[in-house]
Amino acid sequence: MTTSSVPALPGALRRGLDEWAQSEGPIWAFIFKALLGACVALWLAYRLELPQAGTVLATVFIVMQPESGQVLAKSFYRILGTLLGLAVTVPLLALFAQERVLFLLCLALWIGLCTAGAARYRDFRGYGCVLAGYTAALIGLPAIADPESAFMQALWRVLEISLGILCSGLVSALILPQNSSASLRRLLATRFRDFAGFAAAALGGQLDVARLEQLNARFAGEAVALDNLRNASAFEDPYFRMRSGRLGRLNHEFMVLSTRFHGLHQLLQRLQGEAGAQVRAALEPCLAGVGALLAPLGQHLCSEADAEVLAQRLEGSRCELMEQIRAARRQLVALHPGDQQLLDFNTAAEQLYRFTGDLHDYALTHASLLVHRHAREQWQDSFTPRANGLAAAVTGMRSALLVLGLGAFWIATAWPSGGTCVLTAAMVAGLVAGAPSPRQQALKLLIGALGSAVLGGLLQFWVLPWLEGFALLCCALAPVFALGAWLLARSATAGYGTGLMLWFCIIALPANLPPYDFQRLLNEYLAALLAIGLTTLSLALILPPDRPWLWRRLEHDLRMRVVFAVSGRLKGLVAGFESGTRDLLTQAQVSAVGRPEVQRRLLRWMFAVLEIGQAVIELRQEQARLPAEPCYAAGMPWQADIRALGRALVRLFIQPDAGNRQRALAAVEQAIATVRQTPENRPPQFDRSPLRRVLSQLHFIRSSLLDPHSPLAAGSATDAP
Amino acid sequence: MPREIALFGVYLPNLTLLFVITLAVGWGIDRLVAWSGLYRHAWHPTLLRASLFTCLYGVLMLYVYH
Numbered sequence: 133m134t135t136s137s138v139p140a141l142p143g144a145l146r147r148g149l150d151e152w153a154q155s156e157g158p159i160w161a162f163i164f165k166a167l168l169g170a171c172v173a174l175w176l177a178y179r180l181e182l183p184q185a186g187t188v189l190a191t192v193f194i195v196m197q198p199e200s201g202q203v204l205a206k207s208f209y210r211i212l213g214t215l216l217g218l219a220v221t222v223p224l225l226a227l228f229a230q231e232r233v234l235f236l237l238c239l240a241l242w243i244g245l246c247t248a249g250a251a252r253y254r255d256f257r258g259y260g261c262v263l264a265g266y267t268a269a270l271i272g273l274p275a276i277a278d279p280e281s282a283f284m285q286a287l288w289r290v291l292e293i294s295l296g297i298l299c300s301g302l303v304s305a306l307i308l309p310q311n312s313s314a315s316l317r318r319l320l321a322t323r324f325r326d327f328a329g330f331a332a333a334a335l336g337g338q339l340d341v342a343r344l345e346q347l348n349a350r351f352a353g354e355a356v357a358l359d360n361l362r363n364a365s366a367f368e369d370p371y372f373r374m375r376s377g378r379l380g381r382l383n384h385e386f387m388v389l390s391t392r393f394h395g396l397h398q399l400l401q402r403l404q405g406e407a408g409a410q411v412r413a414a415l416e417p418c419l420a421g422v423g424a425l426l427a428p429l430g431q432h433l434c435s436e437a438d439a440e441v442l443a444q445r446l447e448g449s450r451c452e453l454m455e456q457i458r459a460a461r462r463q464l465v466a467l468h469p470g471d472q473q474l475l476d477f478n479t480a481a482e483q484l485y486r487f488t489g490d491l492h493d494y495a496l497t498h499a500s501l502l503v504h505r506h507a508r509e510q511w512q513d514s515f516t517p518r519a520n521g522l523a524a525a526v527t528g529m530r531s532a533l534l535v536l537g538l539g540a541f542w543i544a545t546a547w548p549s550g551g552t553c554v555l556t557a558a559m560v561a562g563l564v565a566g567a568p569s570p571r572q573q574a575l576k577l578l579i580g581a582l583g584s585a586v587l588g589g590l591l592q593f594w595v596l597p598w599l600e601g602f603a604l605l606c607c608a609l610a611p612v613f614a615l616g617a618w619l620l621a622r623s624a625t626a627g628y629g630t631g632l633m634l635w636f637c638i639i640a641l642p643a644n645l646p647p648y649d650f651q652r653l654l655n656e657y658l659a660a661l662l663a664i665g666l667t668t669l670s671l672a673l674i675l676p677p678d679r680p681w682l683w684r685r686l687e688h689d690l691r692m693r694v695v696f697a698v699s700g701r702l703k704g705l706v707a708g709f710e711s712g713t714r715d716l717l718t719q720a721q722v723s724a725v726g727r728p729e730v731q732r733r734l735l736r737w738m739f740a741v742l743e744i745g746q747a748v749i750e751l752r753q754e755q756a757r758l759p760a761e762p763c764y765a766a767g768m769p770w771q772a773d774i775r776a777l778g779r780a781l782v783r784l785f786i787q788p789d790a791g792n793r794q795r796a797l798a799a800v801e802q803a804i805a806t807v808r809q810t811p812e813n814r815p816p817q818f819d820r821s822p823l824r825r826v827l828s829q830l831h832f833i834r835s836s837l838l839d840p841h842s843p844l845a846a847g848s849a850t851d852a853p
Numbered sequence: 854m855p856r857e858i859a860l861f862g863v864y865l866p867n868l869t870l871l872f873v874i875t876l877a878v879g880w881g882i883d884r885l886v887a888w889s890g891l892y893r894h895a896w897h898p899t900l901l902r903a904s905l906f907t908c909l910y911g912v913l914m915l916y917v918y919h
Contacts, residue, residue, distance in 0.1 A: 368899065370886075
């Protein structure tokens with residue numbers, strides 16, 4: 133059809149086609165790509181006379197993923213993982229080929245390590261780990277039965293795996309590519325739009341705590357996803373490679389911005405009663421001015437040009453805001469407010485002013501994406517992921533134990549299909565390690581593998597004997613591959629698809645000389661299903677990851693971020709603090725899926741940690757750039773009191789109970805009192821006087837400690853279920 | 854020119870070594886093209902990159918094997 137005839141289509145039909153192309157189109161494109169990749173790989177495998185065509189295809193389906201951006205990056209890390217698996221297994225083979233118990237022990241350890249790595253890193257290193265374990269299992273386990281030819285077999289396996297990775301990588305990168313850069317752009321724009329819309333409403337007076345929590349939980353997840361996308365885009369798209377530093381910076385500035393806004397929101401939320409209403413009324417014009425700036429951006433997706441306009445307008449309005457704040461303060465002073473009220477006002481106004489500063493930074497960086505080279509590209513800090521080492525270690529230990537147990541059973545009973553059983557256990561362990569809910573994922577794999585047993589049996593004994601030639605074979609296999617790809621394309625059914633395709637390819641796919649042996653097929657499938665079933669059981673029985681022990685650990689890790697803020701090195705502290713805290717929260721949210729009350733509690737902790745952590749870091753930065761005057765000397769009483777406050781906060785966040793909270797409150801009161809008594813030779817305005825800024829930060833910490841909704845008020849919730 | 858080289862006692866076809874060399878050279882060219890902004894004018898940058906790599910590999914192979 134030519135393009136000129138397209139407008140002639142009736143409107144409804146065209147709209148329908150457009151909708152279909154939007155919703156179902158990518159799925160069909162993926163199915164087509166999977167079929168093509170599989171057929172090319174299969175043809176090459178037969179043509180090159182590789183001993184196990186099944187391994188090539190199984191690799192194709194492990195690697196083939198619908199979000200086909202990022203393939204180059206993924207393929208690169210996967211090939212690295214494969215080579216690493218080879219490099220570890222071959223020396224093991226050389227050392228222990230005759231001593232199979234020792235060999236199995238080492239192999240189990242290595243597989244455990246790889247599984248732990250896959251659980252620990254959820255980015256490209258994770259893929260590398262999965263492939264390293266997979267390769268080691270594929271090379272090592274057959275070698276136990278046949279040590280003489282082990283080395284050649286190992287080389288063949290690596291060739292087969294590499295061929296699979298290359299085929300699927302090339303097909304998904306070259307044909308109908310879906311760039312990760314498009315999703316990166318969309319993610320950036322929608323995130324900022326939602327933030328601007330919410331912030332404008334909140335500054336206008338509609339404070340909505342539930343929506344704030346929900347948005348912040350989403351932003352935390354998106355910050356982690358964005359960093360992964362940024363890495364991938366830098367790999368595959370030269371346009372984004374030149375902007376990689378700015379994108380990282382943009383992500384960081386957004387985190388700072390959302391933390392700041394959360395702090396401001398909390399401060400406004402805590403302005404209760406008549407005294408609070410007075411302060412709020414005084415602040416009203418300042419808030420409304422900033423809200424009016426943001427409101428239009430909440431309506432549509434923000435482009436780089438919009439960001440430039442925003443940056444210019446912010447530049448002008450910041451001086452205005454300063455004047456507005458001063459006018460509002462004079463107005464408030466005329467009402468003879470109490471000390472607390474004045475402190476509340478100062479702190480909130482200062483937060484608002486800093487918020488516009490952060491917004492300005494963000495807008496500048498966003499606008500700078502327009503040009504190829506920009507000074508803002510120079511960005512030293514980086515996103516530092518934090519993960520719970522214990523959870524990863526438990527995952528690794530579980531899979532090592534399983535491999536060891538099944539291996540021992542295999543050796544003890546001389547079971548002919550034992551190798552498949554252990555191999556399956558090792559593969560499943562790696563595949564489910566990175567999944568949000570490993571047990572459910574394993575169950576899906578089990579059902580998929582069951583389906584593949586039925587399909588494989590039917591195909592091998594009723595269809596394949598009638599066929600002649602590669603083209604007919606492809607036709608016969610295409611329905612199965614298409615079904616698998618269709619399942620893989622949706623994240624909800626991807627587990628079934630993986631199970632179906634993997635075990636279909638490994639067990640039922642004909643080799644160059646197809647063996648028609650019903651008994652072998654049955655035994656192999658029995659072994660595979662048994663192994664997946666046992667893995668599922670072990671995930672449910674041995675320290676399952678979606679249980680309170682892990683939530684408690686993650687909560688503790690979250691709280692320890694404040695200790696990091698108090699005692700970490702100041703260089704790169706903000707980036708490390710913001711990104712690490714969000715990464716931890718994302719894991720916590722994933723591990724507590726289906727338990728909203730736990731998710732909420734962990735979210736609350738993150739908020740408490742972010743609020744106090746940000747204030748502490750800014751206090752420390754303030755201290756670091758104090759001018760050299762006697763009233764700012766390190767030996768001054770107020771400096772000593774702030775150090776004492778740091779120690780009290782560390783104690784409180786390590787053990788959050790009522791006593792420690794009282795102690796921290798007393799420390800912050802003491803620090804506030806001393807700072808107030810310290811004479812300073814500067815006008816009492818926050819842009820001139822460092823002590824004034826210190827005072828606001830201290831007051832912010834105090835108000836955060838006093839907040840009755842904070843988890844600190846409830847004490848440690850570690851004993852809750 | 855020999856078609857195989859011995860690496861730590863294992864015979865490898867020259868192609869393998871060439872592949873690694875092409876990867877390194879191709880990466881350099883890729884960075885250069887990206888830096889100069891030529892990719893922006895390509896219809897399908899990934900296809901261009903893959904084709905560049907294939908051409909480079911083919912040229913090196915023909916040079917060595919003829």
